[in-house]
Structure formats: C-alpha cells, structure tokens
Amino acid sequence: SQKIEQNSEALNIQEGKTATLTCNYTNYSPAYLQWYRQDPGRGPVFLLLIRENEKEKRKERLKVTFDTTLKQSLFHITASQPADSATYLCALDHNFNKFYFGSGTKLNVKP
Amino acid sequence: DAGVIQSPRHEVTEMGQEVTLRCKPISGHDYLFWYRQTMMRGLELLIYFNNNVPIDDSGMPEDRFSAKMPNASFSTLKIQPSEPRDSAVYFCASRPSGSGNEQFFGPGTRLTVL
Numbered sequence: 001s002q003k004i005e006q007n008s009e010a011l012n013i014q015e016g017k018t019a020t021l022t023c024n025y026t027n028y029s030p031a032y033l034q035w036y037r038q039d040p041g042r043g044p045v046f047l048l049l050i051r052e053n054e055k056e057k058r059k060e061r062l063k064v065t066f067d068t069t070l071k072q073s074l075f076h077i078t079a080s081q082p083a084d085s086a087t088y089l090c091a092l093d094h095n096f097n098k099f100y101f102g103s104g105t106k107l108n109v110k111p
Numbered sequence: 112d113a114g115v116i117q118s119p120r121h122e123v124t125e126m127g128q129e130v131t132l133r134c135k136p137i138s139g140h141d142y143l144f145w146y147r148q149t150m151m152r153g154l155e156l157l158i159y160f161n162n163n164v165p166i167d168d169s170g171m172p173e174d175r176f177s178a179k180m181p182n183a184s185f186s187t188l189k190i191q192p193s194e195p196r197d198s199a200v201y202f203c204a205s206r207p208s209g210s211g212n213e214q215f216f217g218p219g220t221r222l223t224v225l
Contacts (some may be wrong), residue, residue: 034213043115043202043216044154097142098167099214099220103153 005101021075021105023090029058029068038087080109117219129191132190134203146202193224195216
C-alpha cells in the first residue's frame, strides 16, 4: 500500500504571499498525482493533475511540481487570497483507477 | 448537470440499525467510487465500480458493509448492523473513462451512529 504524508499542522500565511504545501509518499511511485481542495462540509474539488513524466504543471495561480526521486510533490498558490483558505489534499493513483488520499493540509490566508 | 447527488445529507441512527446511503453519479461517467472520511483516518476508498461492476472492494471494512450499483445512474452503500465506529462522512464520486481523470465528488452524507 501507499503511505502519504501531508503536514497536519495548518499553514498560516499573509494575503499576497505564496503558499507552499507538501505531499510526500513512500513505496511505489504513482503514474499520476492529483491535488484537490476541500471546503468545510463539502466534497473535495479537483484542482490539478501531474503525470510522472512531468516535472511541473501550472494553472492560473497554481503550480504543482512532482519529484519522483524525492517522492515528493509541492503545491504552490501564488498571490494568495483569503478565498484560498481551505484544506488541500493530494491523491496518488494505484493502477490508474484507484487513488489514495493524503490527510490534507489546512491553509489559512489572512487579510 | 447537477453533479453527483447523494442522499441523505445527514443520517442519525442507533447502533444495530440498518443504514442505506444513496448516490447518483454524473451521467456518462463510467466509474463510481465510495469513500469514507474521518479525522483519524482521512479519506479512505471503500469500493469502486466500472460500468456498474464492482472492481475493487478491498477497502470495505467488514461484512457489515455492502455496495451495489444496479444501473448506471444509481448506487447504494449499506451498513447492517451499524456501529458507533461507522460514524463518518461518506462520499460518492464519479469520473469518466481515461486514466488519471479527475473525480467529481458529491456533497457527502454525514452519518452518526449513536
């Protein structure tokens, strides 16, 4: 099975700064890695997917990196806003159809 | 499209009772997933279906849990008998065919077993 580690402590940053969240995994390297956002009382919402042969992916203010040597993905939100406050989950695939989720990191962006 | 629909949104029941959670996936999606989320264990995959057929139920905690998908637009997760440790938020998600495609989650059912 896959062990996924995300920082359980909340990340508190000031509006306008860049937030960086970490996802570390052990055991096998996944073919895909996804990042989701979850707001209180709601289901996770997909943000970005990165494949094992991609080192970096961007979407608007979001950037994801994937280092298969370090077994780590970093998720960046640039020019952060209070509306970005949420819990962010990483998910790693297993045999393409099955994803294991990390426990998530809560981000608080203060105005 | 209304997205993934789950019912009920909240369920409170007593230990020993049967609980049935329902899910309507997004039309055209071939895969359906049932997850359970708790503070202690995070988001865990219980079972997933492809074209209405259960593919992997290795995450189902025990025989008290069962899931069915009688057609492409409906799935149920049943717990019988329920226990307090089953208290959690249960999510249904669906996605179209194709490796790596994003999963679309429903709003979840918050289950409390007293």
